Amino acid sequence: MTTLDMAVASAMRTRRDLRGTDLTAQYAKHPVFSDVSIRLKPAAIHAVIGPNGAGKTTLLATLAVLHRGASGTVMIGDERVADSSPRDRAHIRALVPQDHDRHSGFTVRELVELGRFAHRRPFSALTDDDRDAVDTALAQTRLSPLAHRSLDTLSGGQRQLAFIAKALAQRSEYLLLDEPLSALDPRHQLDVISTLQTCAADGIGIAVVLHDLTLAARISDTLTVVAGGRVYDSGDPAEVLTPDMLADVYGVRAAVHIDPDTGTPSVTLLGAISS
Amino acid sequence: MLLHDREIATAQWPAEPPATARILRIGSPIAASLGLMLIVLLAVSIGPVSLSPGTVLHALGGLVVPSASAPAASDLLVSEVRLPRVVLAGLVGAGLSVAGVVMQALFRNPLAEPGITGVSSGAAAAAVIAIVTGISALAWWMLPLAAFVGALVCTAIVHAISSVSRGRSSTIILVGIAANAFLGALVSAVLANAPDAADVQRVTFWLNGDLTAATWSDVAIAAIGIPLGAIILLALARSFDLMSLSDAQAASTGVNVGLVRQSALALAALVTAAAVCVTGVISFVGLVVPHLVRLLVGPRHTRLMWLSALSGAAFLIIADLVARMLFTPVVLQTGTVTAFVGAPALLLLVLRSRRSLQ
Numbered sequence: 001m002t003t004l005d006m007a008v009a010s011a012m013r014t015r016r017d018l019r020g021t022d023l024t025a026q027y028a029k030h031p032v033f034s035d036v037s038i039r040l041k042p043a044a045i046h047a048v049i050g051p052n053g054a055g056k057t058t059l060l061a062t063l064a065v066l067h068r069g070a071s072g073t074v075m076i077g078d079e080r081v082a083d084s085s086p087r088d089r090a091h092i093r094a095l096v097p098q099d100h101d102r103h104s105g106f107t108v109r110e111l112v113e114l115g116r117f118a119h120r121r122p123f124s125a126l127t128d129d130d131r132d133a134v135d136t137a138l139a140q141t142r143l144s145p146l147a148h149r150s151l152d153t154l155s156g157g158q159r160q161l162a163f164i165a166k167a168l169a170q171r172s173e174y175l176l177l178d179e180p181l182s183a184l185d186p187r188h189q190l191d192v193i194s195t196l197q198t199c200a201a202d203g204i205g206i207a208v209v210l211h212d213l214t215l216a217a218r219i220s221d222t223l224t225v226v227a228g229g230r231v232y233d234s235g236d237p238a239e240v241l242t243p244d245m246l247a248d249v250y251g252v253r254a255a256v257h258i259d260p261d262t263g264t265p266s267v268t269l270l271g272a273i274s275s
Numbered sequence: 276m277l278l279h280d281r282e283i284a285t286a287q288w289p290a291e292p293p294a295t296a297r298i299l300r301i302g303s304p305i306a307a308s309l310g311l312m313l314i315v316l317l318a319v320s321i322g323p324v325s326l327s328p329g330t331v332l333h334a335l336g337g338l339v340v341p342s343a344s345a346p347a348a349s350d351l352l353v354s355e356v357r358l359p360r361v362v363l364a365g366l367v368g369a370g371l372s373v374a375g376v377v378m379q380a381l382f383r384n385p386l387a388e389p390g391i392t393g394v395s396s397g398a399a400a401a402a403v404i405a406i407v408t409g410i411s412a413l414a415w416w417m418l419p420l421a422a423f424v425g426a427l428v429c430t431a432i433v434h435a436i437s438s439v440s441r442g443r444s445s446t447i448i449l450v451g452i453a454a455n456a457f458l459g460a461l462v463s464a465v466l467a468n469a470p471d472a473a474d475v476q477r478v479t480f481w482l483n484g485d486l487t488a489a490t491w492s493d494v495a496i497a498a499i500g501i502p503l504g505a506i507i508l509l510a511l512a513r514s515f516d517l518m519s520l521s522d523a524q525a526a527s528t529g530v531n532v533g534l535v536r537q538s539a540l541a542l543a544a545l546v547t548a549a550a551v552c553v554t555g556v557i558s559f560v561g562l563v564v565p566h567l568v569r570l571l572v573g574p575r576h577t578r579l580m581w582l583s584a585l586s587g588a589a590f591l592i593i594a595d596l597v598a599r600m601l602f603t604p605v606v607l608q609t610g611t612v613t614a615f616v617g618a619p620a621l622l623l624l625v626l627r628s629r630r631s632l633q
Contacts, residue, residue: 064527090528095527099521107573
């Protein structure tokens with residue numbers, strides 16, 4: 001394939017929806033959710049919220065076609081993702097899972113270079129494209145100064161950023177992140193959020209599982225609530241994030257008002273609803 | 276006032292990798308290659324009859340460019356006795372080290388290694404059964420094939436049990452202990468009841484590897500299986516990098532995790548079997564060597580596997596040299612020497628990694 005072909009192909013590849021239809025998943029023979037449908041759009045941030053154990057992590061893995069006990073179809077444009085090779089799937093989506101605590105001994109840069117796996121052949125050296133993708137991912141996550149530090153010596157938040165950088169270096173159409181802010185202090189949270197917003201502006205579609213409801217509503221174009229083994233609601237954050245939903249899904253009494261600083265809904269928890 | 280941690284980090288860690296790390300990374304392959312060559316020369320020179328380096332080089336030259344005159348006794352000593360033994364030690368050391376690296380990555384366990392997991396014992400037990408039943412006499416490749424099948428079966432069992440007990444990496448060691456005990460008993464029982472008394476004398480050979488009386492035909496078997504397996508495994512090095520993180524990380528980055536794991540374990544079994552069927556079970560090489568190399572050059576598998584192969588070759592050549600020379604006239608087996616070095620190393624590693632083994 002010539003460079004021009006590849007440029008055309010990548011231009012055609014962008015702007016495709018990633019759709020999961022009738023997704024049903026089991027975990028160790030227990031049903032997690034059934035007949036869930038979700039549609040991710042390029043150049044947009046899609047936040048997924050829901051109570052603990054609702055299957056948000058499994059939903060991301062199912063969308064990434066990585067969960068074995070799942071049925072249903074995941075389509076990218078008009079292709080079934082399951083029909084493509086593992087290597088091609090890496091061009092479609094990257095996943096940032098939660099398990100970051102291995103004592104692997106890699107440096108930050110080595111880890112981010114691993115994100116280029118699907119772009120490389122065995123025994124080949126890094127190309128200029130590879131180096132560019134790695135440098136860009138390090139700069140976007142502001143990890144460039146730490147590039148040669150061992151992961152083992154970083155804080156939990158920095159390590160999380162390094163795994164996000166690895167996923168960015170993959171240069172996939174979609175980026176799926178499982179609670180990427182969980183270990184981060186406010187400053188690092190903002191770094192990650194602005195990184196995600198930059199990626200979305202570049203045309204990458206993003207699905208992100210979040211626990212912070214106010215933050216989820218603030219940064220997302222679409223908000224999906226997963227609860228009770230199904231999609232409870234999905235749509236514009238201002239319409240989805242309501243006191244009724246919070247009572248139904250989380251069992252909490254809460255007030256939702258529009259934050260004057262951000263213009264997005266903000267949740268104030270008032271108390272638990274005794275069942 | 277506290278600085279932001281990133282500013283501290285910037286001050287301490289420049290964008291370039293530390294000079295020592297760079298020197299190690301560039302220098303270690305060169306040092307390992309030169310070191311290996313020197314060790315080969317040394318190992319060929321030293322023996323009950325010491326040869327000068329000049330004599331050895333002359334004999335080695337004679338192998339490459341055959342001279343018209345009849346070979347001297349020293350030439351024959353080098354070409355027929357010393358060199359096959361040293362080359363075999365090198366091949367086996369390299370193969371066992373590479374197999375160790377691969378098992379450590381795939382089982383995500385720092386203690387996995389062909390000897391400890393019982394894969395070597397599986398190869399040995401199958402080889403012994405092939406000899407006693409006479410199958411190995413049918414064709415030259417029957418013995419290696421039997422060893423490969425034995426190693427494969429043992430690998431499959433270890434893999435199955437370790438994936439059932441996910442997360443508990445100490446399981447693999449317990450499985451290995453059970454496998455080694457069972458297969459060791461099997462080898463002893465089969466050989467004790469062997470119809471041919473000559474078989475019985477070789478029981479120690481199979482349970483505790485030895486390079487005595489290595490011939491060029493032994494070298495040929497090792498030289499087919501070990502480089503073949505090792506080169507394909509090297510092509511999978513980046514998959515191992517990702518799989519050493521987690522299966523989810525590897526799969527989401529484009530690795531066909533199931534295929535890579537199965538084919539790599541089969542190739543590690545092939546390499547192990549090629550080593551075991553010519554030297555018997557030599558444990559701990561695949562444990563000690565990769566750990567030392569990892570300390571020097573880090574966890575990336577391309578570099579780790581290359582350097583482990585070179586260092587593993589050097590390690591086993593030295594171990595064999597020690598086995599035949601250290602306590603003359605007391606004879607040690609090569610496997611005994613590696614166990615003397617490896618067992619304490621295993622203990623140290625268990626103590627160091629006890630947190631991750633829980």
